[in-house]
Structure formats: C-alpha cells, structure tokens
Amino acid sequence: MKINGTPYRSVWVNEKDGWSVHIFDQTRLPFALDVLQLTTPEQVAHAIKTMQVRGAPLIGAVAAYGLALALRTDSSDNALEQQAAMLAATRPTAINLRWAIERMLTHLRPLTPAERVAAAYAEAGRICDEDAAQNEAIGQHGLELLRTLAAQRGKNDKINILTHCNAGWIATVDWGTALAPIYMAHDEGLNVHVWVDETRPRNQGAALTAWELGSHGVPHTVIADNAGGHLMQHGLVDIVIVGTDRVTRNADVANKIGTYLKALAARDNGVPFWVALPSTTIDWQVADGVREIPIEERSGTEITHISGRDDNGQISRVQITPDGSTAANPAFDVTPARLVTGLITEKGCCAATPEGLLSLFPEQG
Numbered sequence: 001m002k003i004n005g006t007p008y009r010s011v012w013v014n015e016k017d018g019w020s021v022h023i024f025d026q027t028r029l030p031f032a033l034d035v036l037q038l039t040t041p042e043q044v045a046h047a048i049k050t051m052q053v054r055g056a057p058l059i060g061a062v063a064a065y066g067l068a069l070a071l072r073t074d075s076s077d078n079a080l081e082q083q084a085a086m087l088a089a090t091r092p093t094a095i096n097l098r099w100a101i102e103r104m105l106t107h108l109r110p111l112t113p114a115e116r117v118a119a120a121y122a123e124a125g126r127i128c129d130e131d132a133a134q135n136e137a138i139g140q141h142g143l144e145l146l147r148t149l150a151a152q153r154g155k156n157d158k159i160n161i162l163t164h165c166n167a168g169w170i171a172t173v174d175w176g177t178a179l180a181p182i183y184m185a186h187d188e189g190l191n192v193h194v195w196v197d198e199t200r201p202r203n204q205g206a207a208l209t210a211w212e213l214g215s216h217g218v219p220h221t222v223i224a225d226n227a228g229g230h231l232m233q234h235g236l237v238d239i240v241i242v243g244t245d246r247v248t249r250n251a252d253v254a255n256k257i258g259t260y261l262k263a264l265a266a267r268d269n270g271v272p273f274w275v276a277l278p279s280t281t282i283d284w285q286v287a288d289g290v291r292e293i294p295i296e297e298r299s300g301t302e303i304t305h306i307s308g309r310d311d312n313g314q315i316s317r318v319q320i321t322p323d324g325s326t327a328a329n330p331a332f333d334v335t336p337a338r339l340v341t342g343l344i345t346e347k348g349c350c351a352a353t354p355e356g357l358l359s360l361f362p363e364q365g
C-alpha cells in the first residue's frame with residue numbers, strides 16, 4: 001500500500017546490504033513511522049513477542065526471514081531446527097507463524113548447509129509475494145459483497161462497516177485481509193464508512209486501523225469496543241468484517257479478544273458477520289476452536305497501563321489501574337462458526353461450515 005504516495009510492503013529485505021530485514025515498528029504508530037532493521041533471529045523474535053511486528057500473516061513472513069538471518073550465522077541441521085523452534089514459539093495463536101516455519105523447514109531440510117541461506121531468502125520472498133497476492137484476491141472477493149450491499153440501497157447511500165482490531169495491510173505483507181475489500185470499495189467510489197473498534201488493550205484499531213484508513217482517505221470513526229452492539233441495535237452497522245489468526249476445519253474463528261462479543265451482537269441484530277482470511281490461516285488439524293486453539297495470555301501490564309502522545313507531543317505510558325490490582329489479559333477469543341455468516345478467502349467466499357471450506361479447498365478433503 002502507499003504511504004504519502006510511496007508504495008510499501010510491511011516487510012522487505014534491505015536493498016543496500018541484500019540481507020538485513022526491514023519492518024515498521026508498529027508500537028510507534030500512529031505517531032511515528034519508524035523502520036526497524038533486523039539483523040539477527042533474536043531481534044526478529046523480540047519484534048514478534050513485543051508486537052513491534054504483528055498480524056497473523058505478517059508474523060509468519062517475518063519469522064521466515066528470521067530463519068534466513070539465523071542461517072547466515074549457522075546453517076547446520078541443528079541450528080536450523082533450534083532457530084525454527086525458537087521463532088515458532090514466539091506467539092501461540094496465529095497458525096500462520098507455525099505454517100511459515102514448517103514451510104521453510106520442508107524447503108530447507110533437504111538442502112546442504114551451503115545452499116540454505118540463499119534458498120531461505122528466496123522461500124521467504126515467495127511467502128511474502130503469495131501473501132500479497134492472496135490478500136489482493138481476498139479484497140476482490142470481499143468487494144463483491146460490498147457491491148451487493150451498495151446495489152441493495154441507493155448508489156450513494158453510505159455502507160457502514162464495523163471492524164475489530166487491525167487486519168489491514170500493516171498486519172500482512174500487503175493489502176490486508178478485512179480491510180482489503182474496503183480499500184477497493186473506496187477506490188471504486190462506493191460510499192463506505194468504517195466503525196473502527198479501538199480494540200483494547202493494545203488499541204490496534206485506534207492506533208493502526210485508523211492510521212491506515214486515514215492515510216488512504218477512507219472515512220472512519222473510532223469507537224469504544226463496547227459501542228458496537230449499540231450501533232447495531234440502531235441500524236448503523238450494515239456488515240462486520242474482521243480478520244483472524246486461526247480458522248479451524250469446522251470454521252471456528254480465533255481473533256483478537258472481543259471478536260466473539262461482536263459476533264454475538266451481530267447475530268442478535270441480524271448484521272452479517274464476515275471473516276477475511278488467506279488459506280494460510282486455516283488450521284485443518286483442528287476441529288473445535290474453543291477447546292483446541294491455544295489462546296495467548298499476555299502481560300497484565302497491557303491492561304494496567306496505556307501509551308499515547310501527551311499534550312507536549314511526547315509518547316508516554318501511564319498507569320490506569322490502582323497499585324496492587326491484578327489484571328488478566330487473554331489476547332484472543334474464539335467465535336464459533338454458528339455465529340459467522342461467511343468466510344472471504346483468496347479462492348472466494350464460502351459458508352462458515354466444513355463443507356463451505358472444502359468447496360473452496362477440495363484438496364483438504
């Protein structure tokens with residue numbers, strides 16, 4: 001996507017040295033666009049754990065480059081396995097991380113140590129190119145949904161879309177998943193407006209989705225997470241589109257904490273609830289998401305403290321709870337397939353059912 005007219009991806013190899021890896025430090029957005037240069041697998045692991053880089057497809061792509069960086073130092077079998085395990089363990093919920101590492105291992109294990117570095121960079125590059133292409137296709141299929149909504153009402157009537165967390169281009173290599181159809185609809189001239197859940201506690205909506213949409217000129221309004229149900233009750237939400245970190249073969253959906261509550265409100269108010277995902281986010285080995293998907297527990301300090309820009313223009317962090325209060329911080333929840341209207345994938349849209357998924361991916365049957 002473009003930032004001030006310049007096209008960017010969310011991860012890229014430094015063209016000056018040909019091997020170090022660049023990402024945006026997403027903990028500094030929306031107030032600073034800082035590029036981080038990663039030169040070691042440990043730096044990659046730290047960036048993923050601290051959410052300097054986040055978003056299911058993007059952490060998989062960056063971890064793939066982390067393995068390439070590791071092999072520059074030691075491309076032995078032991079190093080390959082150990083570094084892969086270290087990177088895969090950085091965050092437990094997004095299946096893309098494990099998928100990307102497994103793909104790299106499958107590609108690299110048969111090679112000699114001398115062949116591995118170049119092959120690792122090439123495979124990580126293919127993972128990035130495929131993600132960008134898949135997300136563009138998701139955008140096209142999701143655009144059809146928005147065109148249908150627009151056709152059902154007056155051409156210039158506003159289409160109000162609610163989204164949760166950030167599933168935009170900065171959460172992927174490019175285009176995003178939930179936001180890809182929105183960008184395309186806006187660029188096509190459809191009158192779209194986005195309700196942006198702030199998405200406590202890390203505020204990926206308020207800080208990242210609002211920044212993305214504002215940078216692209218897409219009308220949007222940031223709301224408290226708890227406001228979505230009220231807006232739906234008053235007919236102010238036409239469709240919910242969210243991203244996901246893992247979808248099971250039964251079409252249960254793991255996503256940022258609070259997604260399940262949004263789906264319940266949508267069902268209660270007859271609002272279509274769609275989930276956008278590349279096939280790399282489908283975990284075909286898992287059926288029951290509520291029971292089987294590991295939910296990341298993050299530090300309670302993400303609840304007890306919040307960061308932002310103060311009146312002096314400085315980024316500062318403040319405590320918002322009493323000393324001594326404990327905090328629990330599950331980072332994801334699972335929305336059962338029964339609450340999901342449908343899935344938007346690079347192969348098309350389908351019902352949130354095992355049959356729906358297999359209709360798009362028959363090879364998994």
Ligand SMILES: CSC[C@H]1O[C@H](OP(=O)(O)O)[C@H](O)[C@@H]1O
Nearest residue numbers: 054055056167171243244255256
């Ligand atoms: C396009 S995947 C985006 C997905 O990832 C986010 O999680 P996190 O910010 O913790 O990496 C969130 O669940 C988004 O829906």
